[in-house]
Amino acid sequence: VANKSVSTVSGTQTRPRPQLDPELIVDAALRLAARDRTSPVSIRSLGTELGADPTAVYRHFADKDALVRAVLDRLLGDVNERVEALGGWRERLRGAAEILLEVMVAHPAFGSLVATFTTGGANELAAVEMILGDFKTCGLDDQTALRYYATYSSFVLSFSSAQAASLLVAGDKGSPGTDIWVADYSEADPLRFPTVARLHEGLSVLSDRDVFLSGIDILLDSAQTRAQA
Amino acid sequence: VANKSVSTVSGTQTRPRPQLDPELIVDAALRLAARDRTSPVSIRSLGTELGADPTAVYRHFADKDALVRAVLDRLLGDVNERVEALGGWRERLRGAAEILLEVMVAHPAFGSLVATFTTGGANELAAVEMILGDFKTCGLDDQTALRYYATYSSFVLSFSSAQAASLLVAGDKGSPGTDIWVADYSEADPLRFPTVARLHEGLSVLSDRDVFLSGIDILLDSAQTRAQA
DNA sequence: ACCTGAACACCGTTCAAGT
């Protein structure tokens, strides 16, 4: 909506100060989060990225929580934009889950918080409308559609948040490709833990992403079956 | 296993120093977490709770992450103990989810981390054995049981973690009974967001706990149906 | 041999002092 052109800035300043505004701050925050996916974004690092005093942020956001909400709403907007291209209620709900996970994991400093904040922004509302509408299109009655909407979004948000958070706690150590849900149970005592011992190989093969999509499929299958009944 | 009696301590010391050991530190950490459910537990606060120098903790745990893992394994042990009393695979899986959520929400400083850490402790292994075994009892083949185990635990852990985390970020402000997943959408524009505008009342009625249990029921229904096929 | 506590490198946030 806003015109982001800065071409009218006079040439007197050799190093153009970027005319701080909320959108620019959100841009910088996302740049930092994507650049180092193992660290949180501090107000101080944000200041240096902006070429301004760290505390300048406080003239545009009441506190860090307000900044986090703005950043998350921006990410939600990116997700919505990509989801709009998808057609069919089921493909859209499955694709939206996949895309949201991907976007949050690409910006762990903020993605790790997506389950604990309500952005209150326009993009959040648009996402709710899309999800609720698709569960209605599926054929569910109002009451049931609401239930599936809530279950769907709580699963997608909390899973994505946990996945992003695990990148932050892992820090530099830990091979980057490692999945988080499954530990190595190869030496579990067969007497005390017979099932684990027998199936530990199958456990280590599961990938977080597959588990996530399995959960989505189970939920969407369930919605479809219930709608047909 | 360990005998926790300290009755043999000599009476020379007026204020009995509690003979620091890992279990005592975990006890103190859980006491703090349960006492103030809106704040994280710092090493410093742990020190004063123990009546010892804060850095004493580092002689028993390599770093804070190691302490967190020990605390989470203890909580997992508490959950397991209560779950053992339940009979029937379905009642146990449903009850386990309910109890885990309750225990994590009762100790948000640590519960908020339950989705991002693998404890590597004995209680974790016991929980995996229980869940896998119950999905086998349900009648699923190995491959499918593994998938349902992974989906079940990722949902339970990430939901509980997000729920606990929301108590931390809320801090003192915010009425304590408020649910996190649903914002107030009562003034959504009916033209742009028709479904939300029409159903916003139903949305505000949903409780987090009900949404959680709905998700569990959908998952267990799905497992049962697939096992019968 | 064991423990303390000062110190380091970080946080988010405030507000007096500058321009």
Place this chain on the structure above:
DNA sequence: ACCTGAACACCGTTCAAGT
């Protein structure tokens, strides 16, 4: 009128100095 940066009250963690 606007912005800076020093300062405050916190973090987790280390390690020299004590006993």
